[in-house]
Every structure is written in structure tokens, then in C-alpha cells.
């Protein structure tokens with residue numbers, strides 16, 4: 001597969017899924033004036049209108065038109081939608097167009113891309129920005145969302161070095177720092193530090209909301225509960241897709257967490273203050289060390 005350098009300085013950007021992540025990409029590139037035109041594809045008319053109003057996209061188009069016109073396409077939809085999007089755009093892609101994505105999982109996205117794109121998978125350079133928030137939709141978008149944040153790129157064997165470099169520049173152009181990783185390592189790492197915390201946050205919110213005295217509990221909840229459950233307000237569809245896509249790695253992390261929670265439960269049941277103090281001291285020190293990095 002050859003990529004000419006016209007892909008390095010493209011004219012038209014196509015954003016598929018103009019929510020928090022996609023609209024923030026639109027705003028960032030509009031600010032940086034990287035593209036002459038930014039096209040948006042979505043499934044909610046109200047959200048697309050909001051994206052236009054905010055200046056994140058110039059025009060709403062169909063998937064087909066997006067594929068026909070775009071030099072770079074970025075897919076920012078819940079990960080289970082990836083296959084149908086790529087399958088629909090494949091016949092219409094420009095020869096030198098490059099595609100990247102923002103999906104929070106990578107092994108499933110790459111498998112979907114290989115099936116949907118066939119030989120054209122060389123044009124797909126998988127990525128994941130480690131930036132976001134619990135709000136969703138274009139109205140939550142920010143031009144500086146990626147400023148100083150990390151973006152993981154998981155290049156494929158099929159990708160030409162120039163194509164990977166062009167997508168690297170695409171993310172750097174929004175102020176992000178890029179880092180390369182294999183998809184397998186990516187999914188194992190983010191199961192532990194992103195996917196597990198979201199599942200735990202949803203679970204705690206459910207536990208308190210399900211209580212008979214939920215109103216009393218929620219009425220008195222302070223900063224600890226607020227911090228722990230901030231991410232429980234995240235998009236349910238997005239997190240359903242992530243949890244199922246990264247099932248193996250996530251289940252492993254959940255089992256380890258359940259085991260650790262059981263150990264702490266036993267210490268409390270046995271009133272083993274020394275063991276509790278040792279565990280909490282280690283966790284507290286590690287948290288402070290991490291914050292100071």
C-alpha cells in the first residue's frame with residue numbers, strides 16, 4: 001500500500017459521530033485551521049445541529065458523501081458501531097484517504113476494521129485519546145480537550161509508515177502527546193485503569209440508588225461519594241460496548257478486585273486493624289506517589 005504525501009496535508013476532515021469526542025476534534029482542528037472543510041455524520045439531527053451551531057463541523061453529510069469527500073476520516077462512535085460504519089464507507093473511500101478512530105478498546109475495533117475494510121485496512125490507523133469526560137454529546141465538546149493529553153496509537157502491520165506519521169500529526173495538531181502500544185497491551189492496561197473504575201462507579205451508584213433509604217443517603221452524600229461516582233453519569237451505550245468488547249481483560253480485573261475486596265472484608269470482619277492499616281497505608285502512599293508523577 002502506498003500513501004502519497006497529499007494525505008499529510010489534507011483538505012477535508014470527516015467526523016463520524018459528532019459527540020463529545022468527535023465534536024471536540026472538530027473544534028480543535030477548526031481552531032488550528034488544519035482543514036479547509038469539516039464534515040459531520042451522525043444519527044441525531046438535534047446533536048448535529050448543535051455541532052454546526054458550535055462550529056465543530058461545517059456541514060452534515062451522509063456516510064457515503066463523507067467517504068467520497070474526506071482526506072481524513074475519524075470514527076468517534078460507540079465501539080460496537082465500528083464495523084457497520086467502516087463497511088458502509090469502504091466502497092467510497094478516496095484512494096489516499098486515511099481513517100483513524102477514538103474507540104476506547106482496540107482489539108475489537110481492529111478486528112472489525114479488518115473484516116469491513118479488507119485490503120483497505122492499510123488506510124486505518126487505530127487510536128484512542130485518553131481524554132474525555134462523563135458528559136456526552138456535541139454540547140459537551142471543548143476545543144482544548146486533547147491539549148496536553150495522551151493519545152495511544154496502535155499501528156497495524158499493514159499501515160505504511162507515512163500513513164502512521166500522518167495520523168500521528170493529526171493528533172499532535174490538537175495539542176496531544178502520542179504514544180504507541182500494541183492493541184493487546186492497550187486493552188489489558190485500560191481494562192485496569194479505565195474500564196474497571198467505570199464498572200465500579202456504576203455499581204456503587206446502583207447500590208445506593210437501589211437502597212430503600214436512597215433519598216436520605218443521596219441527600220447526605222459528600223465529596224467522597226461525588227468523586228467516586230462522577231463517571232457513573234457517563235454514556236450507558238458507550239460503556240456497554242466497551243465492557244462487552246473488552247470482556248476477557250475486564251473480567252480478569254474484576255475478579256482480582258473482588259478478591260481484594262474480599263480480603264479487606266475479612267480484615268474488617270476479624271477486626272484485624274494491623275492488616276487494614278498496612279493495606280490502607282500502602283494504597284495511600286501509592287496514590288500520593290502517582291499524583292506527584
Ligand SMILES: NC(=O)c1ccc[n+]([C@@H]2O[C@H](COP(=O)([O-])OP(=O)(O)OC[C@H]3O[C@@H](n4cnc5c(N)ncnc54)[C@H](O)[C@@H]3O)[C@@H](O)[C@H]2O)c1
Nearest residue numbers: 017019020021042043076077078079103104132133136137
Ligand atoms: N467520553 C470519553 O471519555 C471517551 C474518551 C476516549 C474515547 N472515547 C470513545 O470515543 C467514542 C465516542 O464517545 P463520546 O464520548 O464522544 O460519545 P458521545 O455519546 O458523546 O458521542 C457519540 C456520537 O456518535 C453518534 N453515533 C452513534 N452511532 C452512530 C452511527 N452508527 N452513525 C453515526 N453516528 C453515530 C451518536 O449519535 C453520538 O452523537 C466511543 O468509542 C468512546 O469509547 C470516549
Ligand SMILES: O=C(O)C(=O)C[C@]1(C(=O)O)C=C[C@@H](O)C=C1
Nearest residue numbers: 104129130131132133134194231
Ligand atoms: O474523564 C473522564 O471522565 C474519563 O472517564 C475519561 C476516560 C478515562 O480516563 O477512563 C474514559 C474513557 C476513555 O476511553 C478515556 C478516558
